Amino acid sequence: MAGTMKLALFLWEGVDGRGKKLNGEMSASSDALVRAKLRREGVRPVKVRRKLQLFSSKKPIKPKNISDFTRQFATMLSSGVPLVQSLDIMARGHDNPSMSEMIDSIKSDVEAGGNLTDAVAKHDRQFSPLYVSLVQAGEKSGTLESLLIKIADYLEKVEILKSKVRKAALYPTIVMLTMVVIVAVLLIFVIPSFEELYNNFGAELPFLTRLVIDFSEFVRGPWGWAMIGLLIFIVPFYLHVLRHSKKFKIGFDAVLLKMPVFGEVARKAALARFARTLGTMYAAGTPLVEAMTSVAGACGNWIYEDATIQLREDIAAGTQLQVALRGQGQLFPPLMVQMIAIGEESGQLDNMLNKVADFYEQEVDDAVEGLSTILEPLLIVMIGVIVGTMVIAMYLPIFQLGQVV
Secondary structure, X not given: OOOOOOOEEEXXXXXXXXXXXXXXXXXXXXXXXXXXXXXXXXOEEEEEEEEEEOOOOOOOOOHHHHHHHHHHHHHHHXXXXXXXXXXXXXXXXXXXXXXXXXXXXXXXXXXXXXXXXXXXXXXXXXXXXXXXXXXXXXXXHOOHHHHHHHHHHHHHHHHHHHHHHHHHHHHHHHHHHHHHHHHHHHHHHHHHHHHHHHHHHOOOOOHHHHHHHHHHHHXXXXXXXXXXXXXXXXXXXXXHHHHHOHHHHHHHHHHHHHOOOHHHHHHHHHHHHHHHHHHHHHHOOOOHHHHHHHHHHHOOOHHHHHHHHHHHHHHXXXXXXXXXXXXXXXXXXXXXXXXXXXXXXXXXXXXHHHHHHHHHHHHHHHHHHHHHHHXXXXXXXXXXXXXXXXXXXXHHXXXXXXXXX
């Protein structure tokens, strides 16, 4: 598939039909397209020059922008607004310049005689293969409006699910970072003041106080700073490897699925995405074998992605979906397999898959709420114990001195 079309901003000067000089700015992939657009608008181009590259300092296109665009597009088409005019209205009215430019590029391709599928496929960073496949199915069947509504529903539900999973990881991460900052401030700035005070006394310090002071000295020493530097290096290195190494991603996702609590959230989220994506594509008339390719990439977990690719091969060999799912062991729960079997036998597979997705999305919601309920007091207690221990260790010599006096 072609990469995302790179647009640039062009300054142009021209003359209209009455000889009046005009000028302005226009985004396009080349100056030839700018000249062609101007001629269609009745302007004879005199000078066209590139100003700057776009997408460098403008707002990025977010998934919500795509779902909102899809919903609005479907509404306009259903209301009888022609396709090109719908794209033009959305391009002019969007508050995100990057989104406006992308929609304008799609409109230009359609105006030039291309189909919507190919125009959308050029922006593969914003439109997934699943999105492109559904648009293609809608164009071929003449049901583009209804399929765009299904796509919008799908994107919105997937984003809601992603936000729940992010919520599960965000709260403990913020709390842990806060604890690290507090402890670092105490070790680097506060405890050295107490150490200097107690050194002036010349008295023997309690074991706990000596332990905390020694740890503070270690953190402030060369080895401590070396460890901090190593951590600062490891985090971006880890993120880079996680993004580019498939083996590392598979290992990470395998470990994640085995983790207590978090593993269940990740598993149910993957099952919900699997069912929601497959249900949406099957309802659009996409054969199961073809749908599995897009479903694999939508699971959000490499273990389930590999399993889905194996499902595609099994189904292509003539195996029923329910049988293929059972062949994946414990990855797909018996309840899910049973519901899908009922859907296959009754001819309501898409409806049953959506019910499975609804069930697991609710399970994720409940798990996240339960996780927050458990972690909140646990993390607060942990911070209290660590910080409290350090505070007690620093004041313990003063308490002992008071008892002697």
